[in-house]
Amino acid sequence: MITLNVNGTPHTLDIDPSTPLLYALRNDLKLHGAKFGCGLGQCGACTVIVDGEATFSCLVPVSAIGARPVRTLEGLGSAAHPGALQNAFIKHQAAQCGYCIAGMVMRAQALLDKNPHPSEQELRDHMEPNLCRCGTHMRILAAVRDVAGIAQPHIETKAQR
Template identity: 55%
Template sequence: MTRSVALTVNGTEHAFVLPVSTPLIYLLRNDLALNGPKFGCGLGECGACTVLVDGTPARSCVVTLGTVEGRSILTLEGLGTPDAPHPVQAAFITEQAAQCGYCLNGMIMTTTALLARTPDPSEAEVRAALRFNLCRCGTHVEILRAVLRAARLLADQPGPDAVLPAGGLTP
C-alpha cells in the first residue's frame, strides 16, 4: 500500500509517498542520500544498517516505513560532522577502530544508544551490546577501547544532549 509517510530524520521532518512496506534503508540511502547505514545482509543480522529510532538501535534493512511513521530517526550523519565529530565518532577515530569500515556505522550507532542508557558500561556490558554487530576484520579490541574511551569523553560533557543530539530522541 502506497501512502504519505512522515518521519523525522536527523532532526529534519520529511514526508514521502512510498509503499509502507519499503525498508527504511532504501529511503535513507536512495531518497535522502544518507550513506552511513550500509546494506549488508538484508536480514537484520549483521548490524551494518543500524540507525536509532527514538534512541533505540534498529536494523534499517528490516524496519519498514510504516513502522517508523511519526518517529525520530538518527543516522551516523546526524551525530557529528567531519570537522566536529560526536564524542563516540572521535573515540573510534582516536582508537583507529576500523579496518575496512563497513561495520562502523552499526558499531557507532549501537555504542551511542548504549552510552545514552549506560554512561559507564563495563567491558562485559559493551561486549553484550555489540554482540550482534558483525566485524570480520578483527578490530574487536580497538572497538572495545573506542567504546570505553567514548564513555570517558561523554562523562566530561555535561548536558542532556551530550550523548544523543537534540531532535526528539529519547535516551
C-alpha cells in the first residue's frame, strides 16, 4: 500500500511501488491535469509540484514520494473558480492545443510559490524545461509575468519602425 498526499488529501493506493506518479494520479486518483507527453522527462506535460518543486511525474515512482505533498492542476482551482495563474493563462490565451498547459501552469506556480516576483531571467530559466509544441511560449510567459507583476517587454512592430 502506498499513501500519497495529493492536493491536501491523503490517498491510500494498492499499487506497485514502482508505478510512476503520473499513472497513479491519472489512473487511480482520476486527476487528469498532468499529461503523458514523452515519458522521459523531456517535455514537461506531466509536471506537478512535489514538496514545492516542479517535478516530472512520469519519472518519479510513487515509492519515492513518501510523505511529501503533491500538488496538481486540480489543486489550484476549478473551471468554475480558476486560480490566479489559471485566470492569467485564460486572459493571455496561452493555450492552443492545451496539451502542455497543465505542466506549464504547475511549473510557473512552483516558481511563484518560492518567488512571487521573479526577474525576467529567473522566469525564463525556470520555464525552460517545459515545451509547448504549438509555440505559445510568448503568451505563456506573458501570463506568468502578469501574475508576477513583471513588466511585459515592448515588442516593436514594423509599423512602429
